[in-house]
Amino acid sequence: MAADRGAGNSTVLLILSVLDQGERYGYELIRELERRSEKVFQFQEGTLYPVLHRLENQGYVTAERKTGENGKERRYYRITPAGKKQLAAERESWARFSAAVNRVIGGEQHAFS
Amino acid sequence: MAADRGAGNSTVLLILSVLDQGERYGYELIRELERRSEKVFQFQEGTLYPVLHRLENQGYVTAERKTGENGKERRYYRITPAGKKQLAAERESWARFSAAVNRVIGGEQHAFS
DNA sequence: TTGACATACCTAGAGATTCTAGGTATATTA
DNA sequence: TAATATACCTAGAATCTCTAGGTATGTCAA
Numbered sequence: 001m002a003a004d005r006g007a008g009n010s011t012v013l014l015i016l017s018v019l020d021q022g023e024r025y026g027y028e029l030i031r032e033l034e035r036r037s038e039k040v041f042q043f044q045e046g047t048l049y050p051v052l053h054r055l056e057n058q059g060y061v062t063a064e065r066k067t068g069e070n071g072k073e074r075r076y077y078r079i080t081p082a083g084k085k086q087l088a089a090e091r092e093s094w095a096r097f098s099a100a101v102n103r104v105i106g107g108e109q110h111a112f113s
Numbered sequence: 114m115a116a117d118r119g120a121g122n123s124t125v126l127l128i129l130s131v132l133d134q135g136e137r138y139g140y141e142l143i144r145e146l147e148r149r150s151e152k153v154f155q156f157q158e159g160t161l162y163p164v165l166h167r168l169e170n171q172g173y174v175t176a177e178r179k180t181g182e183n184g185k186e187r188r189y190y191r192i193t194p195a196g197k198k199q200l201a202a203e204r205e206s207w208a209r210f211s212a213a214v215n216r217v218i219g220g221e222q223h224a225f226s
Numbered sequence: 227t228t229g230a231c232a233t234a235c236c237t238a239g240a241g242a243t244t245c246t247a248g249g250t251a252t253a254t255t256a
Numbered sequence: 257t258a259a260t261a262t263a264c265c266t267a268g269a270a271t272c273t274c275t276a277g278g279t280a281t282g283t284c285a286a
Contacts, residue, residue: 003255007269008155009243009263011212011243013218014214014218015213016216017217017218017219018217019230025263025264026263026264027262027263027264028263033217036216036217037213037214037216037217038216039211040209040210040212040213041213041217043244044244044245045264045265046244046245046246046247046248046266046267047244047245047266049242049264049266050243050244050265050266051243051244053265056238064276068262068263070252070253071252071253071264072252072253072262072264073251073252073263073264074262074264075263075264081241091218091278094214094218096153098155098211098214099152100150100151100153101126101127101150101207101211102124103149103150103151104127104130104131104146104149104150104154105126105127105130105131105204105207124272124273124274133241134257137250138234138235139234139235140233140234141234156273157273157274157275158234158235158236159236159237159238159273159274159275159276159277160273160274162235162236162237162273163270163272163273164273166236170254181234183233183281183282183283184281184282185233185234185235185280185282186234186235186254186280186281187233187234188234188235188237
């Protein structure tokens with residue numbers, strides 16, 4: 001709805017938040033987001049991989065192909081300084097958005113760090 | 114991201130929330146959402162009107178054409194019982210979604226009514 | 227009275243995002 | 257050896273929002 005880009009790209013917020021805690025590979029991200037959200041987020045691979053590629057093109061993450069401890073090839077993603085900046089912006093955006101929704105629907109109001 | 118339809122349709126939640134407090138016409142909804150969200154939501158007419166028509170087709174709202182006190186033709190929308198049910202579901206969905214985002218990004222956790 | 231502006235509605239087409247539904251390949255386990 | 261989990265990928269469909277127009281009326285100032 002303009003003005004802020006709203007939710008919609010909460011996907012990027014979620015991915016960068018996890019990567020901010022350390023490198024991850026795509027498949028791992030999907031399972032970790034499912035676990036940490038208690039099944040609320042169940043990203044499809046067809047959703048996640050294209051987003052990761054886009055983030056790489058935008059310079060928010062870098063990728064490195066490595067063989068995991070189980071012998072399988074994986075692409076590990078790390079957040080870049082530009083990605084950290086973007087993450088801060090998205091956190092701010094989410095805080096504003098969710099507070100606004102809560103104001104409109106009459107829910108309680110909160111401050112996020 | 115499936116499992117819940119996530120944010121995305123927060124537009125419907127917002128519209129039904131306002132209509133739950135009384136009938137409104139489209140143009141009025143845009144300005145009221147802008148005001149109540151403190152400028153965070155700035156819906157375009159090209160976004161809002163098609164959504165209202167969809168809600169009408171789905172039976173969540175009814176519309177009635179009336180001439181306003183300023184002499185202009187307006188379409189007033191009212192929420193239906195089915196719309197109230199849908200609103201309750203969307204509130205629940207939003208509560209789950211926003212709590213999950215906050216868990217993942219490390220923000221505080223809240224309970225919504 | 228004429229022009230500008232706000233009100234009030236509408237739609238077609240473009241753009242962005244996510245899902246569906248496939249595909250490939252390797253390692254483990256039955 | 258067959259099934260399953262891991263791990264990556266993409267094309268096309270579906271959905272939603274935005275852009276960018278359009279129409280029409282009422283008010284107010286020049």
